[in-house]
Amino acid sequence: MNRKYISGLLFFAGMCCLQQSYAQKNEASITLRFQYIANDKPLVLADSTYTNAFGEQYTITKLKFYISNPRFIVKEKNNKEASVFLIDAAGDDSISFKAPAGEYSKLMFSIGVDSALNSSGAQAGALDPLNGMFWTWNSGYVYFKMEGYSPSSTADLKRMEYHIGGYMQPNNASREISLALDKTITLNKADHQEILINLNLDKYWQSVNDIKIASNPLIMVPGSLAKKASENFPAMFQIATLH
Amino acid sequence: MKYKVIISFLFFAAASLVIISATRNDGYGPYKPTYLPFNIPKGWPKPTVNYFAKNRLTEEGFQLGKKLFYDGRLSSDGQVSCASCHQSFGAFATFDHDLSHGVKNTFTTRNAPALMNLAWMTKFHWDGGVNHLEVQPLGPLTAPNEMGQSLDTVISYLKNDTSYRRMFIAAFGDANISSQRMLRALAQFTGSLITANSKYDKVMNGQDTFSNFEKKGYDLFKLNCAACHKEPLFTDNSFRNNGMALNRFADEGRKKITGLPGDSLKFKVPSLRNIQLTYPYMHDGSIFSVPQVIDHYISGINVNQPGLDSVLKKPILLSKLQKNQITYFLYTLTDTAFTKNPRFNPDAPVYYNH
Numbered sequence: 001m002n003r004k005y006i007s008g009l010l011f012f013a014g015m016c017c018l019q020q021s022y023a024q025k026n027e028a029s030i031t032l033r034f035q036y037i038a039n040d041k042p043l044v045l046a047d048s049t050y051t052n053a054f055g056e057q058y059t060i061t062k063l064k065f066y067i068s069n070p071r072f073i074v075k076e077k078n079n080k081e082a083s084v085f086l087i088d089a090a091g092d093d094s095i096s097f098k099a100p101a102g103e104y105s106k107l108m109f110s111i112g113v114d115s116a117l118n119s120s121g122a123q124a125g126a127l128d129p130l131n132g133m134f135w136t137w138n139s140g141y142v143y144f145k146m147e148g149y150s151p152s153s154t155a156d157l158k159r160m161e162y163h164i165g166g167y168m169q170p171n172n173a174s175r176e177i178s179l180a181l182d183k184t185i186t187l188n189k190a191d192h193q194e195i196l197i198n199l200n201l202d203k204y205w206q207s208v209n210d211i212k213i214a215s216n217p218l219i220m221v222p223g224s225l226a227k228k229a230s231e232n233f234p235a236m237f238q239i240a241t242l243h
Numbered sequence: 244m245k246y247k248v249i250i251s252f253l254f255f256a257a258a259s260l261v262i263i264s265a266t267r268n269d270g271y272g273p274y275k276p277t278y279l280p281f282n283i284p285k286g287w288p289k290p291t292v293n294y295f296a297k298n299r300l301t302e303e304g305f306q307l308g309k310k311l312f313y314d315g316r317l318s319s320d321g322q323v324s325c326a327s328c329h330q331s332f333g334a335f336a337t338f339d340h341d342l343s344h345g346v347k348n349t350f351t352t353r354n355a356p357a358l359m360n361l362a363w364m365t366k367f368h369w370d371g372g373v374n375h376l377e378v379q380p381l382g383p384l385t386a387p388n389e390m391g392q393s394l395d396t397v398i399s400y401l402k403n404d405t406s407y408r409r410m411f412i413a414a415f416g417d418a419n420i421s422s423q424r425m426l427r428a429l430a431q432f433t434g435s436l437i438t439a440n441s442k443y444d445k446v447m448n449g450q451d452t453f454s455n456f457e458k459k460g461y462d463l464f465k466l467n468c469a470a471c472h473k474e475p476l477f478t479d480n481s482f483r484n485n486g487m488a489l490n491r492f493a494d495e496g497r498k499k500i501t502g503l504p505g506d507s508l509k510f511k512v513p514s515l516r517n518i519q520l521t522y523p524y525m526h527d528g529s530i531f532s533v534p535q536v537i538d539h540y541i542s543g544i545n546v547n548q549p550g551l552d553s554v555l556k557k558p559i560l561l562s563k564l565q566k567n568q569i570t571y572f573l574y575t576l577t578d579t580a581f582t583k584n585p586r587f588n589p590d591a592p593v594y595y596n597h
Contacts, residue, residue, distance in 0.1 A: 121426070122375075122378055129422055130395060138372040138500050139375065224502070
């Protein structure tokens with residue numbers, strides 16, 4: 001009887017430990033919040049007019065993009081966990097993920113969707129084709145979608161549409177964003193860290209490459225143009241504040 | 244002390260039972276799908292991609308896919324279903340039509356490909372723009388000259404229909420009706436459309452014999468056609484420029500997808516199975532009979548066409564008799580057990596808007 005009592009006790013102790021490890025993993029929760037800036041002013045959709053580096057005026061009606069695999073880097077060791085989020089300037093502007101407790105000096109994520117997820121059939125959640133970010137006639141995801149109008153556009157109705165995507169080499173448009181934190185942060189178990197990130201549209205038009213509305217008001221297919229536009233993504237993102 | 248342990252155990256067991264049954268019961272009984280095997284015909288290669296690894300074939304998933312396939316209410320005018328252009332009696336191509344009809348009296352710009360042995364394909368459409376069996380229906384569902392419907396409308400229609408609700412529960416275990424599940428059910432149906440029971444197959448399996456005429460046609464076929472139309476699928480699934488000139492839609496085929504100038508006028512090599520039923524032929528349905536297709540390869544090719552496939556640069560020389568022999572061999576690829584299979588045919592008569 002004694003032995004049975006002990007084994008029962010051990011069983012319950014085991015169950016409790018298991019529960020605890022689920023409830024309190026040694027990790028902190030992180031929120032990345034995005035704010036959109038153009039000409040040093042906050043972006044207002046379908047309203048304000050902005051000017052790019054080439055003096056071309058434009059308004060934005062839609063801005064949506066995928067963030068994949070957000071993570072902190074510990075001494076260049078990559079704790080990559082596959083995840084994907086859809087950010088919409090007219091909707092959800094933040095994402096949340098978990099990171100193991102530790103000291104961090106760099107934040108990384110991708111603008112894009114892992115190649116494998118572009119070609120492995122029907123997806124759900126952020127990647128549901130209902131979100132309007134999947135090309136039906138040329139399978140694959142639009143990674144970054146920006147639409148609006150510009151007097152410099154030669155397209156119908158002065159439209160400008162940038163649907164930047166493509167998972168096949170040599171024109172893969174997914175870009176890794178690496179943001180150094182201005183100070184090393186220590187995340188303890190159950191901490192909550194919020195990071196505000198600026199998306200500076202001025203850099204979309206000019207950083208590594210020049211994207212002129214007059215020459216390319218529409219980029220709607222994967223290819224070398226989409227790749228060129230995607231090469232400007234890394235310069236668009238800066239950390240505004242660490243809370 | 245002992246009874247406390249026993250009671251705790253009993254409580255734990257009861258709690259687990261409640262949790263397990265609650266996750267799978269929506270008032271329609273427990274989730275018990277009938278799993279189906281995916282049978283590879285004798286002597287065939289294994290499919291490159293296993294489409295049913297994550298999307299396991301079940302009778303319930305297949306039946307849901309079949310209902311979706313034959314349902315015209317998925318389209319914007321309520322009349323165009325997948326089956327409108329993929330007709331069972333035409334080996335799931337559009338019978339006797341160069342181009343298919345979409346909603347509001349529209350035409351497509353390409354000939355509807357036959358849906359058969361899709362599980363052996365890794366790229367879909369004449370230009371290979373679709374990279375997985377599951378995502379293929381997104382094109383025709385939303386194209387304005389096909390079913391012309393938004394995906395949101397399709398999903399909300401399915402959510403508001405009690406028979407679909409019941410069938411989604413039977414196929415997937417709960418009432419979550421999502422685009423992913425709809426597409427997976429459709430893939431279970433379309434991926435099951437296997438044709439491997441023609442006279443040719445029976446001859447290969449030793450159950451039948453070719454006539455002398457068919458046998459001569461088979462030998463000529465192997466010499467002149469099999470480089471691209473590879474047995475046993477009668478396609479190597481490659482994209483090739485077969486000497487068809489740029490058509491009135493300025494359709495450059497594969498180039499539209501890859502952006503590569505070298506891919507101009509490349510189209511997918513279609514399977515020749517059931518060729519007797521899939522006329523007219525070529526990506527735009529511009530050739531109406533098998534002998535005329537053979538004529539194209541004998542004398543219709545512009546040998547100076549840039550990018551012409553290298554296997555077609557050497558002329559194919561066939562007499563009228565030989566042409567007929569090849570034609571009669573190709574007719575041995577007709578599989579009526581496939582086209583008339585009640586499992587693939589609609590349970591009730593279908594209205595074809597053609």
